[in-house]
Amino acid sequence: MQLLGIHHIAIICKDYAHSKKFYTEVLGLEIKQEIYRAERDSYKLDLSLNGQYVVELFSFPSPPERISRPEAAGLRHLAFAVNNLEKCISHLAGHNISTEPIRVDEFTGKRFTFIADPDGLPIEFYEV
Missing domain, CATH: 3.10.180.10 (2,3-Dihydroxybiphenyl 1,2-Dioxygenase, domain 1)
Structure with missing residues (x-):
């Protein structure tokens, strides 16, 4: 396969x-x-x-209800690649959606942040 x-x-x-x-x-x-x-x-x-x-x-x-916290076994989150994290965060803020603080992937050095969709599903925005 x-x-x-x-x-x-x-x-x-x-x-x-x-x-x-x-x-x-x-x-x-x-x-x-x-x-x-x-x-x-x-x-x-x-x-x-x-x-x-x-x-x-x-x-x-x-x-x-979906269990998001504490994190449970199974699919964790959905992640989208973005070119510019600040523009992404600004766009989300324009829709009254707050993001978590920007973090840096310790292995790749790339920046990312999370939001929750309307049902609490974690969504990641990962700067490429």
């Missing part, structure tokens, strides 16, 4: 309209396809970044 790459990341949200706005208007992901699945009372929103399919955003009625 040979893996070719990551196809997409699936995210379940509580408030579909709020999360859709966050991922499209704040982060700038583009809508590829939006489907309402009546049998599940669920939306499925396919989002792309620079033309590449990256996120499936799902809504389900009353999903359980």
Whole structure:
């Protein structure tokens, strides 16, 4: 078996309209396809970044809370590469989203910061 790459990341949200706005208007992901699945009372929103399919955003009625702190076993966070961390932080601040203090990766020397999406999912912005 040979893996070719990551196809997409699936995210379940509580408030579909709020999360859709966050991922499209704040982060700038583009809508590829939006489907309402009546049998599940669920939306499925396919989002792309620079033309590449990256996120499936799902809504389900009353999903359980995600444990973010203390950190639990399993998928930790979603990370996006950015060219300029200060511009990224300024953009987020313009949407009233606060970031954690900038940290430096002790192995690469690269800078990064975190925010939380509308459901508390940690999202990292890593300067490349």
